[in-house]
Amino acid sequence: MAVETGQRRQRRLVPPRAAVPLAVALWLVFGVVVWNVVFDAAVVVAGRQYVYRQAEFIRGRGPEVSIPGVMRPAIRRGAREATLWGGLVAAGGLAAVAFARRAR
Numbered sequence: 413m414a415v416e417t418g419q420r421r422q423r424r425l426v427p428p429r430a431a432v433p434l435a436v437a438l439w440l441v442f443g444v445v446v447w448n449v450v451f452d453a454a455v456v457v458a459g460r461q462y463v464y465r466q467a468e469f470i471r472g473r474g475p476e477v478s479i480p481g482v483m484r485p486a487i488r489r490g491a492r493e494a495t496l497w498g499g500l501v502a503a504g505g506l507a508a509v510a511f512a513r514r515a516r
């Protein structure tokens with residue numbers, strides 16, 4: 413679909429009717445990606461913390477640790493933080509789409 417604007421010709425990649433559902437879907441996908449990145453970062457940090465604490469135990473400098481003892485709280489915390497950030501990104505994007513739709 414081509415739109416004449418003065419002497420320039422513009423091509424639309426997405427028809428106007430499909431733009432809003434596409435934008436909504438992309439923001440939701442972006443929110444899920446953010447959730448995954450934040451959760452993964454929390455799990456990686458907890459894994460490194462476990463390895464460090466286990467090494468300290470082997471050297472006789474710290475208490476014995478278990479994987480569930482380190483990972484369970486980290487998974488809960490990571491899920492909470494990931495839900496917060498993923499939700500904020502998705503909600504912000506959906507709000508921007510709603511604002512842009514009303515501005516048209």
